[in-house]
Amino acid sequence: MEGQIQRGLYIATFGCQMNEYDSKRMEEVLYPSFTPVASPEEADLILVNTCSIREKAEHKVYSLVGRFRALKEKRPGLIIGVGGCVAQQEGERLLKRLPFLDLVFGPQGIYGLGHAVKEIEEGRGPIVLTEMVDGFEIPPILRSMPTPSPIRAYVTIMQGCDNFCTYCVVPYVRGREVSRPKDDILKEVGTLVESGVKDITLLGQNVNSYGKKRGFSTSFAELLREVASITGLRRLRFTTSHPKDFTDDVIDAMAEGPPICDHLHLPVQSGSNRILKRMNRKYTRESYLEIIEKVKGLLPDVSLTTDVIVGFPGETDEDFKDTLSLLEEVEFDQIFSFKYSPRPFTKAAQYPDQVDEKVKSERLTQVIELQKSIGLRRLSRFEGRTVEVLVEGRNPSREGELVGRTTGNHVVNFEGPDELIGQTIELMVERACYHSLRARMR
Ligand code: SAH
Ligand code: SF4
Ligand code: F3S
Numbered sequence: 509m510e511g512q513i514q515r516g517l518y519i520a521t522f523g524c525q526m527n528e529y530d531s532k533r534m535e536e537v538l539y540p541s542f543t544p545v546a547s548p549e550e551a552d553l554i555l556v557n558t559c560s561i562r563e564k565a566e567h568k569v570y571s572l573v574g575r576f577r578a579l580k581e582k583r584p585g586l587i588i589g590v591g592g593c594v595a596q597q598e599g600e601r602l603l604k605r606l607p608f609l610d611l612v613f614g615p616q617g618i619y620g621l622g623h624a625v626k627e628i629e630e631g632r633g634p635i636v637l638t639e640m641v642d643g644f645e646i647p648p649i650l651r652s653m654p655t656p657s658p659i660r661a662y663v664t665i666m667q668g669c670d671n672f673c674t675y676c677v678v679p680y681v682r683g684r685e686v687s688r689p690k691d692d693i694l695k696e697v698g699t700l701v702e703s704g705v706k707d708i709t710l711l712g713q714n715v716n717s718y719g720k721k722r723g724f725s726t727s728f729a730e731l732l733r734e735v736a737s738i739t740g741l742r743r744l745r746f747t748t749s750h751p752k753d754f755t756d757d758v759i760d761a762m763a764e765g766p767p768i769c770d771h772l773h774l775p776v777q778s779g780s781n782r783i784l785k786r787m788n789r790k791y792t793r794e795s796y797l798e799i800i801e802k803v804k805g806l807l808p809d810v811s812l813t814t815d816v817i818v819g820f821p822g823e824t825d826e827d828f829k830d831t832l833s834l835l836e837e838v839e840f841d842q843i844f845s846f847k848y849s850p851r852p853f854t855k856a857a858q859y860p861d862q863v864d865e866k867v868k869s870e871r872l873t874q875v876i877e878l879q880k881s882i883g884l885r886r887l888s889r890f891e892g893r894t895v896e897v898l899v900e901g902r903n904p905s906r907e908g909e910l911v912g913r914t915t916g917n918h919v920v921n922f923e924g925p926d927e928l929i930g931q932t933i934e935l936m937v938e939r940a941c942y943h944s945l946r947a948r949m950r
Contacts, residue, residue, distance in 0.1 A: 517542035518551035523559025529662040531557045536650040537621050553587045558594035562849035593681040599638040613637040616644050640683045648692045657704035659900045666712035674788045674855040687719045690726050707743040716753035729757035747773045752790040763806045770915045775815035779834030780827035811841040811916030819848045819868030821859035841886045845875045887940035897935050899928045919944040
């Protein structure tokens, strides 16, 4: 383009859906100077989009970046950058630890990538883009890339977080909460749907407080309805909901049905009121269960999922039992469970009563074991039933098989022809597994 050779871009993405969205944005910012390639060996620019939610996530980054160093030794022109939450957390310090890096950039630095890469090529590296501006807004959609559109896509509706749960690093690495204007969101979803996307997930650390801080006249439930009315959109999801801000009008919007999906991810973290208080979650076990009851009342077949932390500082056997009993009471379709991991800047990392690593591991095993039986029981409700499945593609681990998803976000594997990809079809469920369903065409 403009007489320039296109160079290869390889992005390795860690962490949550926000990072997946951001990686897509990096591709857009750098196009057409750089186009995505399939492997780091083919790339002229390698970016690692990092996560620092737990210590383990952070470690993964260092080992991967270390491997890319060998490529740079062979090809000195190769540019290597580290972005995302670890980059924001560490800033300049990363250059000391990884001196061969050319670029360190936080989530807000994405939009300066084009300029930064030019500077590096002209010998003015390394560059650090980790300044955070309060009220930073994601620029509206940039350009659509000439790549085949996926079936599913994410759209960020708000950045950052103001909640300061005492275990969580996100408010420090993502900055304060800022909602995007509704028109930007609608336009972005519209463009994606036009290009063939059928399943959209609206993203934010706390989607239920959408627009409140900025005084937008549109509430989250209203935004959901407006996005839902976009022609051609088959499925609409959202994550993450925070129980303290979750309101009945969202349940009402969900009850209106497709394209809004029959799925709610509502992280509970702990079943003990004492621990919830220490986590600064601002809801109780009772108020959480009240929401669940209402949701189940209006959406009897809803798929519920949650996040759980075990071994938060001060968590006793009694507190932990409260978490187990909550899991039994709610019966989630799936849970994501984590051992508490002390994070930089956070309050809980300073608490004196840290739980022994061995106890954390034992509790995690118990939670996983319990959920295995609950999950299987929950998914068994589909056996012998017909479900509507949006076909997403080939099953990468079994030849001749396709993979799709139900409205409740259950993965479905079945044998079928490639022509079905992108279509919504009815399948007969034969068997439930822990995390997926096996089905056949009718
Ligand atoms: N904004 C979302 C969650 C974002 S992080 C919410 O409020 O629910 C995703 C999950 O990671 C959290 O729900 C929590 O369960 C887990 N998590 C966050 N910080 C953690 C830490 N320090 N140790 C272990 N798990 C953590
Ligand atoms: Fe972290 Fe809490 Fe914000 Fe979620 S709501 S991102 S857990 S601080
Ligand atoms: Fe990780 Fe940052 Fe997401 S810390 S979970 S990538 S917001």
